[in-house]
Amino acid sequence: MTVSTESALAVDAVAGLWQNPPTLPTKWLYDERGSRLFDEITRVPEYYPTRRETEILAARSGDIASVTDAAMMVELGSGTSTKTRMLLSAFAEHALAAGHRFTYVPVDVSTEILESSSATLALDYPGIDVTPVVADFTGPDLSLPQTGGPRIAVFLGGTIGNFDDDQRAVFLRRLAGALSPGDYFLLGADLIKDTGRLVAAYNDKAGVTADFNRNMIEVLRTGLAADGLYADDFDHIARWNPARHRIEMWLRARRDIDVWFGALQRDWKLAAGTEIRTEISTKFDLGVLGAELAAAGLDVVTTWTDDAGDFSLTLSRR
Template structure:
């Protein structure tokens, strides 16, 4: 029986991804599938961890430079525009920017995009209570669909991609993604992208392997999702989280490690996969950047750096970009 005849469209896409990823050498699954409702809740916890500096650093940028960022994203000639945020999550940092725009009397519509319906429901409810004057047009979609819709959205726009999510793409995927973001931009449109900057390698590694084990639970939740949605039988007692950081290329890599030789059945695929003891599934990359690397990447993608904002420790940069 074909996969598409027994699964929802979302589950069908996930099943095809798993079939492809578990046949690779080494095996790999995309971090985009971390963010079911449980994964989104776990990531909210990660952002509050003492080891996880990126969220605090980006908050500091928005608190210190919020008015300047709002001005940099608003159309120079005034007028209504759409503020589109890819991967909105709980919108905590973005609310600082939204308040600046509302205080300035800037006419705009906030269009948060998130793959998690649960996260979006919570965000919209919070915005209605905290910022009742805000015009919100939520979109529950993946990035690919949102980018397609972005191409057809009329009028001026500013696109947000915060939280160092750009680092989750490998070099080729990153360039392709940025070119997709650049394609629909008119000269007056803007992008605001968060980049985690290179720093003490020990601090970086600790941010992805916290002492409380929340990041481990976040990684392992991917297997729980496969069990629930695809009828897999991963035994989480025989899997563990592992991460490393390579300061030569700025890459944090996260893995799920099979602690024994085992077989895993995936009913939706009608297939059983063999895992050797200590074999890994590569689940995530998180690249760290330098400012010269960001400028070179932007140029290659057909973008230019308009302005960048950093926290006092230069741990993080929010970079305003425009089409060249």
């Protein structure tokens, strides 16, 4: 971890760990190990969102490139950019035919994954300028790089669900404010469905999501010089919150925990059974999502779902 990452973690830990319930922003799940575990999650049988979104992108990337005619794509929370390759191929082909360059700007907090995937993409797509940016998309400066033609901001993987309702409204407004009139926004959002399937997607039998969740304890231990904090002392919990139509991931203390955070010079006590909230993943109704985009100043152009109606991709225009 860099010094600035460590101090950002310290600020979030002080703000969240002594709350009732204790909580930490989801981004802290994504250090290098967490990002690799998330990549593994996308391949477990229970985790349908990646396969469904891939199905939509495979069918629609060509349409998205020709409708938007974008010269630049900025992807927020790009991770390994695996699914994005379908968009990149379509935009590369479109730009070649139209005789202009295309720039891809992947944005993520996970530095190592961003750097390694960007280096591979630059080799695989010689016709595209790949210019990665390490940044927090919840930070105060959500400015997007400028270019000659229209831009498309892309937010895939259902990551929008990690915001609560208020945070999401703020994020959409700030994103719309960073776009210019005529720019586009492509949003991947998971849809409300059978609770059993939803819970299983966040509690796979192989235990990959459990390892991913518990990795946050490792991030705290190493990032804040913690004594007495061990990932094995926590159970992974995934449950559906029907009132807020969201999956919530928690870590429940298996025993009384007494931690000394060297970096904070502060003690943290948790009674056995206490739960820390590590992630929310809101699931959407398409009508409500369209209204939220409109309220932020983004007009829906088209919404697609996969054949099973599990996941959605919405193209909107500022």
